[in-house]
Amino acid sequence: xxxxxxxxxxxxxxxxxxxxxxxxxxxxxxxxxxxxxxxxxxxxxxxxxxxxxxxxxxxxxxxxxxxxxxxxxxxxxxxxxxxxxxxxxxxxxxxxxxxxxxxxxxxxxxxxxxxxxxxxxxxxxxxxxxxxxxxxxxxxxxxxxxxxxxxxxxxxxxxxxxxxxxxxxxxxxxxxxxxxxxxxxxxxxxxxxxxxxxxxxxxxxxxxxxxxxxxxxxxxxxxxxxxxxxxxxxxxxxxx
Numbered sequence: 001x002x003x004x005x006x007x008x009x010x011x012x013x014x015x016x017x018x019x020x021x022x023x024x025x026x027x028x029x030x031x032x033x034x035x036x037x038x039x040x041x042x043x044x045x046x047x048x049x050x051x052x053x054x055x056x057x058x059x060x061x062x063x064x065x066x067x068x069x070x071x072x073x074x075x076x077x078x079x080x081x082x083x084x085x086x087x088x089x090x091x092x093x094x095x096x097x098x099x100x101x102x103x104x105x106x107x108x109x110x111x112x113x114x115x116x117x118x119x120x121x122x123x124x125x126x127x128x129x130x131x132x133x134x135x136x137x138x139x140x141x142x143x144x145x146x147x148x149x150x151x152x153x154x155x156x157x158x159x160x161x162x163x164x165x166x167x168x169x170x171x172x173x174x175x176x177x178x179x180x181x182x183x184x185x186x187x188x189x190x191x192x193x194x195x196x197x198x199x200x201x202x203x204x205x206x207x208x209x210x211x212x213x214x215x216x217x218x219x220x221x222x223x224x225x226x227x228x229x230x231x232x233x234x235x236x237x238x239x240x
Contacts, residue, residue: 027130027149032090036070041096047076048145049217050174054235061140064164067129067147071097071122075104078121082141087125087132094124129157134164141165145174148191158198162207167240171207173198177214177230195234202236211235 051073060081065074068086070093077084078101088094098119105118130153134142142165149157158173165171176182178192195212202209212234219229 027089027128029089029091029126029128032088033092036090036092036096041070047073048174050215050231050233051143051145051172052076054172054174054211054233055141055143055170058141058170061169062138063141063143064134064139064161066134066142066144066161068097068124069093071100071124073143073145074122075101075118077141078118079104082121084122085125085139086122087127087129087134089127089129091126094126097122098124133160136163137166139164139166140169141172142169143172143174146176147173148175151190154191154193155201158201162202165238167238169238170210171202171234171236171238173232173234175232177232179230181227181229193232195232198234199236206239207236208239209234209236 055077060077061083063074063077063082063084065077065084065086068074068088069090071086074084074086074097086094086097088097101119101122102116105116108118129147130149142161144157144161147154147157161173162171173195176192178189178194183189183192195214199209199212213232215231215233216228217231218226220226
């Protein structure tokens with residue numbers, strides 16, 4: 001997602017500021033294309049702070065950014081040597097992400113890496129994330145942030161993401177904490193999850209859970225005022 005969010009690090013598939021409980025429409029390309037068209041830029045253009053902190057110590061390899069939104073996290077990875085597949089349901093978001101990658105290349109200091117290096121490192125891919133299944137054991141890093149599907153769909157989505165991590169790779173899942181203001185505003189506690197529950201669902205002989213915690217961060221509310229929000233962070237390493 002690299003929905004690296006403008007005010008309160010929202011999620012791409014179930015955005016905080018949309019109060020409708022009509023879930024099916026929230027997961028369609030049409031909904032999200034319209035949502036992105038409603039503003040020139042939805043998110044901040046900066047990588048998610050929790051994401052950056054968790055990935056900073058990983059050696060670059062192949063990464064899957066599921067729900068890449070306007071591309072900030074995927075671009076951040078590419079700038080650090082990763083080869084990235086950025087996937088989102090919205091064609092509008094992916095177009096913005098591709099333009100942001102080109103802009104990041106153009107902004108690079110003269111002589112630093114080859115021209116177009118960031119753009120070449122990223123493949124943008126439009127998929128319906130309710131039905132799409134990534135290639136098994138393909139990636140060194142698989143990340144999804146602020147995906148708030150109903151429980152059955154979320155379990156299937158997480159299973160597919162976990163299967164896409166190759167031995168030695170990392171699974172990183174970040175969401176709004178069930179007791180955070182975003183979850184309370186949505187009015188659907190079943191759309192949010194605890195890291196401990198996801199950790200318990202991973203096979204212990206195949207996964208080493210490195211982080212399963214609630215993490216706070218400063219964000220801005222809809223009025224631009226600073227607020228503390230709570231995220232759920234799950235990081236696990238696939239055993240070799």
